[in-house]
Amino acid sequence: MTDQKDDVYGDHISHKFNSELNELKTEFLKMGGMVEAQVEQAVKSLIDSDAELAEKTRLKDKEVDKLEKALDEEATLIIARRQPTARDLRLVISVIKMVADLERVGDEAKKIAKLALKLSEEGQAPRGYVEVRHISEHVLHMLHDSLDAFARLDSVQALQIMKEDKRVDEEYQAAARTLLTFMMEDNRNISRCMSVMGVLRALERVGDHACNIAENVIFMVEGEDVRHTPVEEAEKIVGG
Amino acid sequence: MTDQKDDVYGDHISHKFNSELNELKTEFLKMGGMVEAQVEQAVKSLIDSDAELAEKTRLKDKEVDKLEKALDEEATLIIARRQPTARDLRLVISVIKMVADLERVGDEAKKIAKLALKLSEEGQAPRGYVEVRHISEHVLHMLHDSLDAFARLDSVQALQIMKEDKRVDEEYQAAARTLLTFMMEDNRNISRCMSVMGVLRALERVGDHACNIAENVIFMVEGEDVRHTPVEEAEKIVGG
Numbered sequence: 112m113t114d115q116k117d118d119v120y121g122d123h124i125s126h127k128f129n130s131e132l133n134e135l136k137t138e139f140l141k142m143g144g145m146v147e148a149q150v151e152q153a154v155k156s157l158i159d160s161d162a163e164l165a166e167k168t169r170l171k172d173k174e175v176d177k178l179e180k181a182l183d184e185e186a187t188l189i190i191a192r193r194q195p196t197a198r199d200l201r202l203v204i205s206v207i208k209m210v211a212d213l214e215r216v217g218d219e220a221k222k223i224a225k226l227a228l229k230l231s232e233e234g235q236a237p238r239g240y241v242e243v244r245h246i247s248e249h250v251l252h253m254l255h256d257s258l259d260a261f262a263r264l265d266s267v268q269a270l271q272i273m274k275e276d277k278r279v280d281e282e283y284q285a286a287a288r289t290l291l292t293f294m295m296e297d298n299r300n301i302s303r304c305m306s307v308m309g310v311l312r313a314l315e316r317v318g319d320h321a322c323n324i325a326e327n328v329i330f331m332v333e334g335e336d337v338r339h340t341p342v343e344e345a346e347k348i349v350g351g
Numbered sequence: 352m353t354d355q356k357d358d359v360y361g362d363h364i365s366h367k368f369n370s371e372l373n374e375l376k377t378e379f380l381k382m383g384g385m386v387e388a389q390v391e392q393a394v395k396s397l398i399d400s401d402a403e404l405a406e407k408t409r410l411k412d413k414e415v416d417k418l419e420k421a422l423d424e425e426a427t428l429i430i431a432r433r434q435p436t437a438r439d440l441r442l443v444i445s446v447i448k449m450v451a452d453l454e455r456v457g458d459e460a461k462k463i464a465k466l467a468l469k470l471s472e473e474g475q476a477p478r479g480y481v482e483v484r485h486i487s488e489h490v491l492h493m494l495h496d497s498l499d500a501f502a503r504l505d506s507v508q509a510l511q512i513m514k515e516d517k518r519v520d521e522e523y524q525a526a527a528r529t530l531l532t533f534m535m536e537d538n539r540n541i542s543r544c545m546s547v548m549g550v551l552r553a554l555e556r557v558g559d560h561a562c563n564i565a566e567n568v569i570f571m572v573e574g575e576d577v578r579h580t581p582v583e584e585a586e587k588i589v590g591g
Contacts, residue, residue, distance in 0.1 A: 176579040183576065187444055194434040204427055207444065208451065294534070294541050301534050301541070336423065339416040 128193045132202065135185055136262070139206050139213075142178045143258040146213050147251065149175065149220035150317055154247040157227035157310060158240055165231065168224040175217035182210045201334065205327040209261070212320040216254065219313040219320075226306045226313075238293050238300060239307040242286035246314045249279055253321035260325060266332040270349045272325035273342055279318040286311050368433045372442065375425055376502070379446050379453075382418040383498040386453050387491065389415065389460035390557055394487040397467035397550060398480055405471065408464040415457035422450045441574065445567040449501070452560040456494065459553040459560075466546045466553075478533050478540060479547040482526035486554045489519055493561035500565060506572040510589045512565035513582055519558040526551050 149171050156165035186207045189195065195203055230237075253272050260268040290304045290311075329337050329349060337345040389411050396405035426447045429435065435443055470477075493515050500508040530544045530551075569577050569589060577585040 173579075180576050180578065187440065190430060190444075191436045191440055196431045200427065200431055204430075204447065207447065211448065211451065291542065291545065295538055298535055298538065302531065305531065336420050338420065339413075 128189075128195075128199075131185075131189055131193065132195075132199065135182070135189065135203070135206055138178070138182055138185065139210065140258060140262055142175065142182060142210065142213050143254075143261075145171070145175055145178065146216040146220060147254055147258070149217055150223070150247070150251060150254070150314075153220040153223035153227060154243065154251075154310075154314075156224060157230065158237075158244060160227075160231040160234075160237075162228055162231045165224045165227040169221050169228070172217050172221045175214060179210055179214040183207060186210075198331070198334070201331050205331050209324050209327050212323045216317050216320045219316050222313045223310050226309050230303065230306050233303065235303055238304055239286060239290050239311070242282075242289060243307065243310055243314070246279065246282050246286060246311060246318075249275070249282065250314050250318040250321065253279070253318055254324075257321040257324040257328070260328045261331075264328065264332050266329045266349045269325035269328040269332075270342075270345055273322055273329075273337070273345060276318055276322040277342075279315060283311055283315040368429075368435075368439075371425075371429055371433065372435075372439065375422070375429065375443070375446055378418070378422055378425065379450065380498060380502055382415065382422060382450065382453050383494075383501075385411070385415055385418065386456040386460060387494055387498070389457055390463070390487070390491060390494070390554075393460040393463035393467060394483065394491075394550075394554075396464060397470065398477075398484060400467075400471040400474075400477075402468055402471045405464045405467040409461050409468070412457050412461045415454060419450055419454040423447060426450075438571070438574070441571050445571050449564050449567050452563045456557050456560045459556050462553045463550050466549050470543065470546050473543065475543055478544055479526060479530050479551070482522075482529060483547065483550055483554070486519065486522050486526060486551060486558075489515070489522065490554050490558040490561065493519070493558055494564075497561040497564035497568070500568045501571075504568065504572050506569045506589045509565035509568035509572075510582075510585055513562055513569075513577070513585060516558055516562040517582075519555060523551055523555040 149168055152164055152168045152171075155161065156168055186203050189203055190200070193199075253275050256268060257272050260266070260272065287308060290308050293300045294304045323338075326336075326338050329335065329345065333348050335348045337348060340348075389408055392404055392408045392411075395401065396408055426443050429443055430440070433439075493512050496508060497512050500506070500512065527548060530548050533540045534544045563578075566576075566578050569575065569585065573588050575588045577588060580588075
């Protein structure tokens with residue numbers, strides 16, 4: 112279809128269309144970088160018990176929300192104006208879906224920042240922060256890689272992220288068990304441990320969203336929807 | 352644009368296009384009814400401590416996932432083939448977004464069913480089930496209304512759901528506090544209360560997704576993106 116269009120409208124339109132698609136990609140990656148930093152800073156504010164940073168991170172969410180709306184609008188306009196098909200259409204629709212994922216990552220960062228604020232106000236000794244640090248490094252890595260896989264349209268890298276997601280779930284389960292033990296040991300730990308559990312859960316969700324982005328990258332590149340597909344099958348599709 | 356197309360292709364194409372859009376709506380509502388029933392049954396399995404029903408509900412998720420893929424494909428095909436614009440395009444893109452919400456509602460139902468299974472195996476006295484029943488009724492109502500608002504493209508009803516969401520959050524906070532008290536009272540309650548807390552959180556998320564659907568209905572009808580907009584402003588847009 113794109114070729115047909117080139118015949119009819121000539122290179123000029125096609126060139127403009129390409130630059131619009133590139134702009135969409137760039138803006139998406141900008142939003143990605145923004146929520147990445149937001150998660151990073153939310154975790155830092157927790158571990159350093161830095162209320163000021165937590166507050167700053169919490170407020171960042173507004174900018175992310177704005178970018179979400181702008182990207183959605185831009186993607187819809189491209190569809191209406193350029194009527195993309197095949198691979199181009201997959202790209203635009205995937206961006207619309209992935210933008211929702213990024214926005215939710217921003218929400219999780221906001222949640223972590225709120226919990227960091229609560230924990231720093233209570234001012235008790237940290238519990239489970241080793242686990243928080245560990246899982247946060249893991250999911251931030253996944254998020255970064257998923258954006259990188261999108262930037263380079265690399266389905267092999269995307270597949271790798273799908274594999275990581277299971278490991279994060281296991282790490283989360285182990286961490287939750289550890290926190291449960293702390294709670295059992297001493298009632299005074301309960302409230303604090305519940306907050307840290309909330310942080311861990313938010314991080315685990317960040318991993319889920321990175322995984323969604325990875326699935327979308329595979330869809331864009333391979334044209335196959337690998338959601339709810341066992342990793343072994345996705346492996347065959349990607350052929351990596 | 353739709354008018355232009357009618358001029359060029361005549362009524363036949365336009366008629367087919369309309370029936371495709373209607374089919375998309377019908378399938379979406381079918382998926383909606385499915386996840387509604389899934390949440391309902393998951394909660395029932397918990398309250399009745401019915402392991403068999405919990406297991407059955409958990410497995411329903413596969414059907415929901417299939418419908419998600421089918422609907423996404425159908426929506427993408429409509430865009431590629433019919434190149435809708437304006438209101439029609441908003442409808443199709445909204446369906447793509449709302450399908451993701453419904454799929455996540457299905458995931459939450461699955462989580463509740465899993466926790467119901469765990470709790471029924473442990474076989475202890477229920478804790479916080481009054482709260483579960485209360486919140487589940489509330490969010491199921493919201494979910495039902497959001498689907499209804501979509502079916503009738505009723506932005507006034509959709510606005511009502513946006514207002515409800517705050518109340519659910521408050522109910523969830525109150526219920527969480529109650530469960531925390533049970534945990535403080537007796538260490539042996541901790542594990543069970545954590546599970547029930549997981550159920551409450553899943554229900555609260557169902558409410559969030561109903562709210563997302565409602566926001567999409569307002570977008571479809573009014574052409575305005577009311578996400579992250581204070582309810583008072585959304586009220587002005589809807590004018591209800």
